[in-house]
Amino acid sequence: MPFVHVEYSERLTETFDRQTFAREVHAAAPGIVDAPAVAFKSRFRRIEESYFGEGDDGIDAVFVQLSILTGRTPEARERLAETVRDLTLKHATAAEGRRLHVMVEVREMERESYRFHKD
Template structure:
């Protein structure tokens, strides 16, 4: 926890430094929400091959962040996190030439049935 999924439009693939974004995002989350640590953050990225925005004019791209956290945080905390993440997205996509980036963030509670396992395995070497 948290589980973060970032969907981004294919035109951003070469200009969006996803690793740097994730590392900054993890620090931001730990600073913004009590109980979140950098070590607990997990971010995955999905490049979306096709996105149609409004009337389909070229030069537009999409970034959407789903941020799932354990329940119990106030609406104010979730709003502060959402706004901070949105600003981070904007900072990381501001220099895409000729592209208007439509960015959004949704902070939600993980479900009551959420469970996880963190464990090791064997290296496969004898």
């Protein structure tokens, strides 16, 4: 915890610098939500197929969901979403003639029901 789940259009495979994005999220986010950088974990999934609106095929997208434990202020969650949105826009570029949509959601996980194990 916190978890960063990223889904991105397959067309962005070559133009989305995922490793640098993750490094910068892991560097910026801890100060916003008061969590150690070592606790951040990011994973990426390529979207092979998607459908937007009424079938607009000129859109590539990045969906980011951040899961954090409860207890952060609404302002901190908003700042985290904005920071991650800006980092996504910095590191993902749509191909010429295509549009890029970036969506970021911050979700809270209940502390009472969260468990983990590490060696």
